[in-house]
Amino acid sequence: MEIKSISEKIFKTASKKAESNNNAHSNPFGVNFKGNIISADVFETSEKQNITFKGAELAAKVAAKCKRLTNAFTVGSIGDMSSALKTRFNNVLDKITSSKIGQTISGACDYLNNHKAVLELDWNLKIVEGKAKNWLNMIVGKPYEGKSVDELGAIMESLANSRASRLQEVGA
Amino acid sequence: MNDDKQLRNVIDALGNHKDEAAVAVLGRIGTNCPDDEVRRLTAKALIKRNTRDSLAVVITNPGKGINDLSTNVAMSTINEILTLKDKEEVLRLLNETEENNEHENVRETARSVKALMAFS
Numbered sequence: 001m002e003i004k005s006i007s008e009k010i011f012k013t014a015s016k017k018a019e020s021n022n023n024a025h026s027n028p029f030g031v032n033f034k035g036n037i038i039s040a041d042v043f044e045t046s047e048k049q050n051i052t053f054k055g056a057e058l059a060a061k062v063a064a065k066c067k068r069l070t071n072a073f074t075v076g077s078i079g080d081m082s083s084a085l086k087t088r089f090n091n092v093l094d095k096i097t098s099s100k101i102g103q104t105i106s107g108a109c110d111y112l113n114n115h116k117a118v119l120e121l122d123w124n125l126k127i128v129e130g131k132a133k134n135w136l137n138m139i140v141g142k143p144y145e146g147k148s149v150d151e152l153g154a155i156m157e158s159l160a161n162s163r164a165s166r167l168q169e170v171g172a
Numbered sequence: 173m174n175d176d177k178q179l180r181n182v183i184d185a186l187g188n189h190k191d192e193a194a195v196a197v198l199g200r201i202g203t204n205c206p207d208d209e210v211r212r213l214t215a216k217a218l219i220k221r222n223t224r225d226s227l228a229v230v231i232t233n234p235g236k237g238i239n240d241l242s243t244n245v246a247m248s249t250i251n252e253i254l255t256l257k258d259k260e261e262v263l264r265l266l267n268e269t270e271e272n273n274e275h276e277n278v279r280e281t282a283r284s285v286k287a288l289m290a291f292s
Contacts, residue, residue, distance in 0.1 A: 009249065144185035152195040153188050159179040160201065160210050166175070 059105060180213060187217030190280050192225065199229045203236040211236075212245045219252040219262075227265050231282060238285055250285055263289070270283050 144152060183202065186194045195218065202214025215237045218226040230237020230249055238253070240246045253262055268291075269282040 024178060144182055146173045148183065149186065149189055149191045149193045149197055152182055152189070152194070153201060156179065156186065156197070157201050159175055159182060160205050160207060162175055163210070164205075164207050 058101060062105065063100060175244060176209075179210065183210075183213045183217050187221050187226075189196045192223075194223070195223070195229065198226075199236075203229060203233070204287070208242045208245055211240060212248050215240070215245060215249040216252050218255065219249060222256060222258060222261060224261055224265065227262050231262070231265050231285075232273055232278065233267050234278055238281050239278055246281075250288065253285060259289065 186198050196220055198214050203211055204224055215230045218230050227270065233239065235241055237249045240249065256262060265280055266282045266286045270279050273279050
């Protein structure tokens with residue numbers, strides 16, 4: 001993972017412990033640097049956002065959220081991730097994917113995949129339909145459906161003559 | 173599929189064809205065929221079609237349909253008339269044939285078929 005330009009705000013320290021004012025910054029994991037609580041802008045507020053956007057935009061925003069989260073833990077000066085941090089990080093990711101937004105994205109992907117199959121089936125069905133009609137006519141003994149009167153007349157005459165000559169040979 | 177089955181299918185296909193020209197083809201090829209079976213199947217298909225033109229071929233013509241020289245073919249045609257669900261057109265035609273046809277035996281046959289229909 002690349003380390004993009006790091007905002008100075010990440011390393012902004014506070015002399016006191018994290019204030020209760022969560023609107024300016026939040027630090028749910030209690031990450032500290034040399035004993036000082038880091039006020040990190042990378043962490044999301046707990047305020048609900050009125051999110052109404054379509055798939056691509058939604059996916060970009062989710063990815064941006066994840067990116068900011070992961071970036072916070074790749075800054076070398078913060079140090080190695082402890083197992084507790086890793087667990088908390090994974091919990092946050094799980095929260096996102098199991099959230100309404102994450103489910104909507106995965107649901108949309110599933111819908112598209114299923115719809116694509118249906119679209120292909122519908123398209124192929126028309127090709128198969130013509131063949132199926134012919135097969136059905138053969139099975140139920142109606143192979144002459146759709147032929148013109150002249151064609152049928154010629155076939156009938158030929159068959160009638162063939163039958164007559166066959167009967168003549170047999171001596172009927 | 174053997175030839176006899178094919179022949180049956182072709183005659184059925186002509187009998188069910190939307191084009192009215194199918195009646196003329198059946199009348200020309202089928203009812204004039206020296207083979208009894210072909211004439212029998214053709215008459216049956218024309219009765220099943222149940223239009224004025226198709227019924228006229230097997231009712232008003234000497235030597236065809238109910239007037240066929242083969243008893244087997246004639247009886248089969250009469251039987252097919254008796255099994256028709258809608259007998260309105262065939263009754264009308266039989267009445268006209270009984271009154272107006274130039275051939276005596278054709279008039280008599282039509283009268284007989286009418287009597288049979290009354291009893292059935």
